[in-house]
Amino acid sequence: MQVPAPFDYKRASTLAEAIALLRECGPDSRVIAGGHSLLPMMKLRLARPEVLIDINHLSELDYIKVDGNTLKIGAMVRHVTLQKSHLAAEYYPIFAEAEEQIADPLVRNRGTVGGSLCQADPAEDLSAVFSALKADILIAGSYGTRKLPISEFHTGPYTTALNPDEILTEIDVPLRSNTGSAYEKVERRVGDWAIAAVGTMVRVDDGLISEAGIGLTAVRADHFRAKEAEDSLLGRSPSTEAIAEAASLAARHCNPFADQRGPEDYKRHLVEELAKRALSRALNRSLPEVH
Amino acid sequence: MRVNMSVNGVEVSDEIEPRLLLVHFLRENLRLTGTHWGCDTSNCGTCTVLMDGMPVKSCTVLAAMASGSQITTVEGLGANGELDPVQQGFIEMHGLQCGFCTSGMMLSARWLLDHNPNPSEKEIREAISGQICRCTGYENIVRSIKWAAAHSQNSGVQQGVEA
Known part of the structure; x- marks a missing residue:
């Protein structure tokens, strides 16, 4: 049976109360909301807070x-x-x-x-x-x-x-005008973590990309972000070449490691392909008149 | 600490350790063993119960967090000696073999039909996608839930037919 180590439970009913409890209970107290990350970690003793402050009623x-x-x-x-x-x-x-x-x-x-x-x-x-x-x-x-x-x-x-x-x-x-966004993820099955996933946001003003955001997860990108790929898009007109170049940069500048979800080159391949798809879809959505 | 909650419409109150999980509170303190305890890691979903009307995995909810809530377990399905259409559907369509996942599956099905009386196969499969069955290959579970949709008094299926 997996059961957390003993702790004290306190329920906060306002944000001010939760903050006061955190201060009062010290650094070994943790806030719990849904609990679907913290409780599994507590069962495994990867986390062992002495006090849980329940904020579900905030x-x-x-x-x-x-x-x-x-x-x-x-x-x-x-x-x-x-x-x-x-x-x-x-x-x-x-x-x-x-x-x-x-x-x-x-x-x-x-x-x-x-x-x-x-x-x-x-x-x-x-x-x-x-x-x-x-x-x-x-x-x-x-x-x-x-x-x-x-x-x-x-x-x-x-x-x-x-x-x-x-x-x-x-x-x-x-909030941004003329902006599209999209998310692409590959996972082995429902409920598993991503093998790789790419989120995109692209703004197009006067036919040129004026703002771009590319988020990556599960591939050890710095701050979940493909900055080189974002920068490569700025000032470009939306084209398959621009998308391909950004996707390639995103794949090159992340640091996936091999694990049970796949080898490194496979994960880089996924990042490149998912970035292409998510950028294309975000660009389509930035131009509503195209639909 | 003391917890109070409504379980299948009955107010219960007990003194517990804060670390007691809802699944163990239901099974051990209340002896409601219809809720099964499986993987302990919020993967398998056999411990699914309704908490304030939403299906949740009771191995990943503290009983303390559930204090003040309304809980429905499989023992709360059906009324006045009549089976819930979902329960009848699992009988009619052979929706279980070993039965370990069944109580959780039926509670997710009940929630789905309460919110979407005439779900598509895709919607049914999505609703039970957080729960694992190692016997049926899911086919008969999907058929059971479809049967329940077609035989629920207020189901969209019947309304659609009558219209």
Whole structure:
């Protein structure tokens, strides 16, 4: 029987209360939301917090809304909610495309957007999605709030820029005109981690690519991002040549390793092919008149 | 610590260790052994129960986290001595062999039909995709859920036929 080591359980009903509990209980306390990453790690003793602070009742962090030019996603939004959000899909179809391939429907009923990012698993999908979208991460702690670009949030596998008394509260995605997005993933079966996956965001102004985001997961890309590939697209007119060049750069600048999911060259091949597909689809979506 | 929850419409209360998982609370503290305990790693889905109406894997929910919730287990399917159409469907279409995955499968099926009374085969397969069956190859489970859809009093199938 796999059972976590003993811990104290505390339930927070507001964000302020959760932060106060984190401060009071010290660095050996952890926040638990859906629990679908933390509880399995606790069963294996890979994590052994002394206090769990349950934030499932923080409804104040459960929202998807547009405020001005920003799509705001609360940390307690469950995967299933983001998957089915018409509002999120209206601006960025990448959300539904990625979410329907994350874990399985039962896990998506519990797992949260904020929890996935904080777990910082190197094969986690939303890290690639939000990297492609160049999102900002909002953090609240004892000493106030701060905001980080997603590229500064992940500091390594399973580690983030969060301090022990801080909570990720919101992800902000800038809204952009003439922009398309897409997600492509290959996994061995439902519920498994990606062998490789690519998220894309492309903005086209006056016939030229003015902004590009390419997020990669499971292939050890720096900060889940294919920066060289993004840069190669800027100022280019959308063409199969530009897409192929960017896809090739993405495959070259990641660092996959061989494991039970496949050898390194196979994973690089996947990145290149998935990047082509996801870039093509994002470009098509950036030009609604083409449909 | 004390937990209180509604299980199959009955209010229950117990003193537990915070680390007790919901699946063990149901099976050991309440002796509701229809919920099965399988892989322990949130992969197999045999421990699926409905928590506030949503199917969840009870090996990956603390009983403490479920305090205040409404839980439905397989023992809560059917009413007044009548089987739920989902249960009848699994009988009619031979939807089980060893039966280990069956209670979880039926709860996901119940949730699906409550929200989508006339699901396509693809929707059925998606709904049960977080649960593993090692006997049936899933074919008869899909047929069982289709049977239940066709024989549910308020199902979209019947409404469609009548319309």
